[in-house]
Amino acid sequence: MNGGETLDFEIRRNPQPVAAAERSALLANPGFGRIFTDHMVTVRYAEGKGWYDARVEPRGPIAMDPATAVLHYAQEIFEGLKAYRTADGGVSMFRPEANAARFRSSAQRLAMAPVPERLFIDSLEALIRVDRDWVPTDPEGSLYLRPFQYASEVFLGVKPSSEYLFLIIASPVGSYFKGGVQPVKVWVSRDYTRAAPGGTGAAKCGGNYAASLVAQAEAMEHGCDQVVFLDAVERKYVEELGGMNVFYVFDDGSITTPPLTGSILPGITRESVLRLAADRGHAVREEQYSYEQWRADAASGRLREAFACGTAAVVTPIGTVRDGDGEFTVGSGEAGEATMALREQLVAIQRGTAPDPHGWVHRVL
Numbered sequence: 025m026n027g028g029e030t031l032d033f034e035i036r037r038n039p040q041p042v043a044a045a046e047r048s049a050l051l052a053n054p055g056f057g058r059i060f061t062d063h064m065v066t067v068r069y070a071e072g073k074g075w076y077d078a079r080v081e082p083r084g085p086i087a088m089d090p091a092t093a094v095l096h097y098a099q100e101i102f103e104g105l106k107a108y109r110t111a112d113g114g115v116s117m118f119r120p121e122a123n124a125a126r127f128r129s130s131a132q133r134l135a136m137a138p139v140p141e142r143l144f145i146d147s148l149e150a151l152i153r154v155d156r157d158w159v160p161t162d163p164e165g166s167l168y169l170r171p172f173q174y175a176s177e178v179f180l181g182v183k184p185s186s187e188y189l190f191l192i193i194a195s196p197v198g199s200y201f202k203g204g205v206q207p208v209k210v211w212v213s214r215d216y217t218r219a220a221p222g223g224t225g226a227a228k229c230g231g232n233y234a235a236s237l238v239a240q241a242e243a244m245e246h247g248c249d250q251v252v253f254l255d256a257v258e259r260k261y262v263e264e265l266g267g268m269n270v271f272y273v274f275d276d277g278s279i280t281t282p283p284l285t286g287s288i289l290p291g292i293t294r295e296s297v298l299r300l301a302a303d304r305g306h307a308v309r310e311e312q313y314s315y316e317q318w319r320a321d322a323a324s325g326r327l328r329e330a331f332a333c334g335t336a337a338v339v340t341p342i343g344t345v346r347d348g349d350g351e352f353t354v355g356s357g358e359a360g361e362a363t364m365a366l367r368e369q370l371v372a373i374q375r376g377t378a379p380d381p382h383g384w385v386h387r388v389l
């Protein structure tokens with residue numbers, strides 16, 4: 025199958041959807057990733073048959089044989105994107121084509137059958153149409169969409185699975201920052217790396233997250249919110265956070281982010297921020313930046329702002345940086361001006377309240 029192929033969806037409505045009053049109560053304070061809509065998408069794959077049995081069905085547990093390959097060898101990939109309620113009551117997604125393309129490249133790295141891009145987008149749209157009432161109307165809220173795919177063959181041999189299940193679940197989410205955007209404190213991990221050259225760092229696979237959890241726990245033990253990983257070879261250059269890319273803003277107005285050398289996840293927010301920053305007249309560079317330079321530039325004042333970015337929190341200012349030897353602040357330690365301007369413009373494009381010069385908004389309803 026190539027990227028243009030798709031399937032017809034069988035719609036099996038949930039006979040017991042959450043009642044409207046209960047749904048409204050849940051949507052009033054959804055938090056992140058703890059409540060779910062009434063339905064999910066499932067599409068199956070078998071070698072020699074291709075993708076088949078596309079369905080929107082009631083959300084529920086998946087029965088699994090204990091010898092299912094993913095449980096043993098972690099052949100699993102995922103995506104994360106959001107659907108937004110538009111001012112006229114419709115629904116749109118932000119750059120789902122980019123998620124579809126990244127899902128395909130993640131599949132290739134994990135030796136999995138890729139989901140055709142058209143089928144990926146049609147699956148998202150099919151789920152949104154059925155669960156449209158779950159897209160929050162609150163201007164801070166959105167419907168977080170989680171496509172994922174795993175090896176479903178029942179076999180203990182080590183080889184690429186010959187069967188896969190592709191699913192999408194959806195979770196209404198509120199504002200990531202309660203009470204306004206707050207700068208985060210980050211922990212620079214000296215003991216752990218996230219991804220090495222030739223590894224799976226550029227693929228969005230569950231295994232990368234499993235490997236990052238101990239470093240994230242260490243960050244929290246040291247009073248930090250997030251972990252920053254350095255490169256695995258020299259332990260010198262900043263790569264990214266556990267689930268967010270990183271940016272730097274300098275006193276001459278220029279903006280840099282580490283280059284995509286293969287061990288960094290190619291964030292769609294990262295790419296969008298690069299384009300918006302250039303549109304706004306910033307000189308933008310993708311270049312390696314060492315942790316020592318970060319510390320020196322923060323001390324000299326050359327570095328004015330730092331921020332992290334990703335779908336969940338959009339753009340997050342980095343206020344304080346800590347490692348085993350001590351800590352330093354970036355700029356005033358507060359959210360920077362360029363950081364907040366980029367954040368506001370990106371959020372406004374996503375929500376349809378600002379012009380969309382790059383054609384990023386994908387209208388569904």
Ligand SMILES: *Cc1c(COP(=O)(O)O)cnc(C)c1O
Pocket residue numbers: 104228264265266267268269289290291292293294333334335336
């Ligand atoms: C998903 C992810 C990001 C952010 O990607 P977006 O497409 O912007 O959401 C950054 N780093 C890692 C490790 C990720 O998994």
